[in-house]
Amino acid sequence: MRGDPAGLVDGIRWEAQDTVSESGSGESARSGSGDVPARALRPGGVPHGSGQEVSTEDWLEDTRASYDTVAVSYADQVRHLLDETPEERAAMALFADLVRTGGGGPVADVGCGPGRITAHLHGPGVDAFGIDLSPGMVEVARRDHPGLRFEVGSMTDLDLADGSMAGLVAWYSLIHVPDDEIGRVLAHFRRVLRAGGPLLLGFHVGDGSRLKTRGYGGHPMKVHVHRRQPDRVTAWLDDAGFSVGTHRTLSSAESTLGGVLLARRRPDGA
Numbered sequence: 001m002r003g004d005p006a007g008l009v010d011g012i013r014w015e016a017q018d019t020v021s022e023s024g025s026g027e028s029a030r031s032g033s034g035d036v037p038a039r040a041l042r043p044g045g046v047p048h049g050s051g052q053e054v055s056t057e058d059w060l061e062d063t064r065a066s067y068d069t070v071a072v073s074y075a076d077q078v079r080h081l082l083d084e085t086p087e088e089r090a091a092m093a094l095f096a097d098l099v100r101t102g103g104g105g106p107v108a109d110v111g112c113g114p115g116r117i118t119a120h121l122h123g124p125g126v127d128a129f130g131i132d133l134s135p136g137m138v139e140v141a142r143r144d145h146p147g148l149r150f151e152v153g154s155m156t157d158l159d160l161a162d163g164s165m166a167g168l169v170a171w172y173s174l175i176h177v178p179d180d181e182i183g184r185v186l187a188h189f190r191r192v193l194r195a196g197g198p199l200l201l202g203f204h205v206g207d208g209s210r211l212k213t214r215g216y217g218g219h220p221m222k223v224h225v226h227r228r229q230p231d232r233v234t235a236w237l238d239d240a241g242f243s244v245g246t247h248r249t250l251s252s253a254e255s256t257l258g259g260v261l262l263a264r265r266r267p268d269g270a
Helices: 056-078 086-101 116-122 135-144 179-192 230-240
Strands: 035-037 106-110 127-132 150-152 167-171 198-204 209-215 219-226 242-250 258-265
Touching (some): 116 167, 135 150, 179 230, 230 242, 230 258
Parallel strands (some): 106 127, 106 167
Antiparallel strands (some): 242 258
16 A cells, blocks of 8 residues: 555545535446446335335345356456555555554455455555455455455344454445445444444445446346435434544546545444
């Protein structure tokens, strides 16, 4: 990871209370082809008037199967994105510094995909490991980063001890989680983080959802991609027991309009 411990990368610095916000909707440079507009969605990702409900098992299985299918081509397409994104690297440098100054310890990259963020954080000495829903993605991550730890797991039911994590990253991995599951996921994030532990999120900024049917070389997929406004994400975090210190909305190779947000777990009772 290039940059100093204060979050300075290629002349771009992130500070603990830095906030820059814009509005709009963005599409991901990470998404590949095949995004098609979905009809207006209920919070759970169900089209209005469909008469159907999407269960937790359904969207998890769709996400798992889709990323198993595209794991190799996805890894090839996103492998060097951080080289083109100094803003995001600066945010990760600040996150890493907060972990170190907090005494260090394990950091979970939840929804790690092929492990590029895990490896990037591990470079400056952060004890990062990856968790992903897709066994195919975990296989690719282990192939590409053989010295690091990766395991299959779900952010809806993290198999980690309470208060055991010094930090947690969810880098564009909440984008497939329906609104009505976000509270459950953030509750798990808070449970496994120790008091004061930093949480780094990346997400697509905007409103509504898109149904992805193909991507990363034209492979079939079936996932909803949810876009959210930063103030909505901030409100969810506040309700879940986090304090948001920093966020930016920016355009980069990661997303044509992406949000990067850094929060910390509030102590119990705070």
